[in-house]
Amino acid sequence: MGEITKGSLDYESTNRQIKGRGNLESLRKFFYNIDNSAAMIELDNKGRFGRFLEVKDSVCRRLNYSKDEFLKMTPYDIKEVDVQTIEELQNKLFNEESNYEMIYIYKNGEEYAIKIKGCILNLDGRKVVIITMHNNVDVKRVERLVEKIYEETEERYKRLIELLPDAVHVKYNGRIVFSNDAGAKLFGYNSKKEIIGRLEEELTHPHYQKLSIRGGNRAVKNQGSLPICEQKGIKSNGEIIDVEVVSTAITFNKDRAILSVIRDITERKKWERMLSETLKHNKILLAKTMEVDSQRTEFFSNISHEFKTPLNVILGSIQLLESMKKNNELEGGNHIYKYVNIMKQNCYRLLRLINNIIDINKADNKFLEARFCNHDIVRIIEDITLSVAEFGKNKGITIIFDTEVEEKIIACDADKIERIMLNLLSNSIKYTESQGEILVNIFDKEDKINVSIKDTGIGIPNEKLKTIFDRFEQIEYSLGKRKEGSGIGLSLVKSFVELHNGRIWAESEVGVGTEFFMELPSKQISQEESNLTYRDYSSNLVERINIEFSDIYSS
Numbered sequence: 001m002g003e004i005t006k007g008s009l010d011y012e013s014t015n016r017q018i019k020g021r022g023n024l025e026s027l028r029k030f031f032y033n034i035d036n037s038a039a040m041i042e043l044d045n046k047g048r049f050g051r052f053l054e055v056k057d058s059v060c061r062r063l064n065y066s067k068d069e070f071l072k073m074t075p076y077d078i079k080e081v082d083v084q085t086i087e088e089l090q091n092k093l094f095n096e097e098s099n100y101e102m103i104y105i106y107k108n109g110e111e112y113a114i115k116i117k118g119c120i121l122n123l124d125g126r127k128v129v130i131i132t133m134h135n136n137v138d139v140k141r142v143e144r145l146v147e148k149i150y151e152e153t154e155e156r157y158k159r160l161i162e163l164l165p166d167a168v169h170v171k172y173n174g175r176i177v178f179s180n181d182a183g184a185k186l187f188g189y190n191s192k193k194e195i196i197g198r199l200e201e202e203l204t205h206p207h208y209q210k211l212s213i214r215g216g217n218r219a220v221k222n223q224g225s226l227p228i229c230e231q232k233g234i235k236s237n238g239e240i241i242d243v244e245v246v247s248t249a250i251t252f253n254k255d256r257a258i259l260s261v262i263r264d265i266t267e268r269k270k271w272e273r274m275l276s277e278t279l280k281h282n283k284i285l286l287a288k289t290m291e292v293d294s295q296r297t298e299f300f301s302n303i304s305h306e307f308k309t310p311l312n313v314i315l316g317s318i319q320l321l322e323s324m325k326k327n328n329e330l331e332g333g334n335h336i337y338k339y340v341n342i343m344k345q346n347c348y349r350l351l352r353l354i355n356n357i358i359d360i361n362k363a364d365n366k367f368l369e370a371r372f373c374n375h376d377i378v379r380i381i382e383d384i385t386l387s388v389a390e391f392g393k394n395k396g397i398t399i400i401f402d403t404e405v406e407e408k409i410i411a412c413d414a415d416k417i418e419r420i421m422l423n424l425l426s427n428s429i430k431y432t433e434s435q436g437e438i439l440v441n442i443f444d445k446e447d448k449i450n451v452s453i454k455d456t457g458i459g460i461p462n463e464k465l466k467t468i469f470d471r472f473e474q475i476e477y478s479l480g481k482r483k484e485g486s487g488i489g490l491s492l493v494k495s496f497v498e499l500h501n502g503r504i505w506a507e508s509e510v511g512v513g514t515e516f517f518m519e520l521p522s523k524q525i526s527q528e529e530s531n532l533t534y535r536d537y538s539s540n541l542v543e544r545i546n547i548e549f550s551d552i553y554s555s
Helices: 011-018 024-032 057-063 083-094 139-152 154-163 181-186 206-222 266-326 334-364 377-393 414-430 489-499 541-548
Strands: 037-043 049-055 099-105 111-123 126-134 167-172 175-179 229-234 240-252 255-264 373-376 398-403 409-412 437-444 448-455 503-509 513-521
Touching (some): 037 057, 167 181, 167 240, 240 266, 373 414, 377 409, 377 414, 377 437, 377 541, 409 414, 409 513, 414 489
Antiparallel strands (some): 037 049, 099 111, 111 126, 167 175, 503 513
């Protein structure tokens, strides 16, 4: 027997090679040396496929059968191949047409295009066919086969389109000629019949109609597809919805049409807008946070200065007194009183600053409270104003009190009203030049009491009026005045007024003066909640004024 060499399956050459081998074992060796050999099958007397004599491992793996299983089977036993396909292959082979093309579908659903080539051999009176398989099927042939499958399963694909959750429309000459159920539901119609035949413009927002028509014409002309685009649709009830559309040109009645897949993105756009607003809001909050952080930094810088200045003055006075005592220069006592007053004045400044910091911390932590009692608000404000008038004279400033009502009992916290008035009056005195004037007026508005503090000072620039009550805000006045204080006084005043459910604002003109307005509700509380009492402001009021005005008279 000659040596068996690798080769391809050809009828004449194969018969020449196999002639004289005479036994099945030699044929098996020949089978394994043929390129792309797949199976060796015995044929019966009628030329029908019998059982498998040999099968390559690659075929076993593809069809998911073991070799032992194959050797007990015939091609008719392969569940994945229909009888018609097997009989067509038999007819080809017996008609000496050795090539046969088919689309094979594996158990996992994968499609596989193959070319089958077979050769019938005579072996001691037995007929045996050797089959080879090739996967390099001509592309156009495969396309024809696939198209045939599509035609045979058209109804299956129609059902698939109906199952899609997105709307599918086919538009021809500007009208909808096909729609699935989702396409009708998206636009508010009860059935496909109601939407088929309608113009495309009826479902498209006017702002997007020209764009949609131009895109469709371009796709038809170029026989291509359009990129995904967002637009607005109109439902049958007039409701506007956001949609996402992808379109492509297709053949319809031997002409070009547009197939569009439309998805409702109304909810997604809503969330995108909300996200955009949230991001915008967060940017504003970030900017405000950075601004507050900057203000806090400046505030602590100012606070350190406010603490350091009076402490340095006190320390300097003490050192000076110690030096004078050492040098026996304290005889007469005038020096002692002078420096004791300086130290006392600066202790007031520290006490005022500490009180303000404590109250601002209470306000931040919602611990700031008001103790309401029924008081004569006119008498409280009058007593405070007249007591401060003496301090105004030291700067050559006239302070005048006037009221259109002699008595007005309202529920208020007398201590907080005192702090409010002292702060506003100290501001007016601080920024009013000598020979200036401060007017305090009370107006009865029945359900409200209005208090006005008007000065002839240097005024506040317009752009600063809205922020003077903000935390840490200090005003750079235009007439050479430096920033004064810690920037929390007017913020506290606003907090105290709001504790009374009132409001405060200011009007000003640079070089003319400033007027602060305080509006308080004119309400009383029951006798059980309050005893109608009047606090005598003559006692300890001077010390409280000294504390509030300490930064005016410091040296």
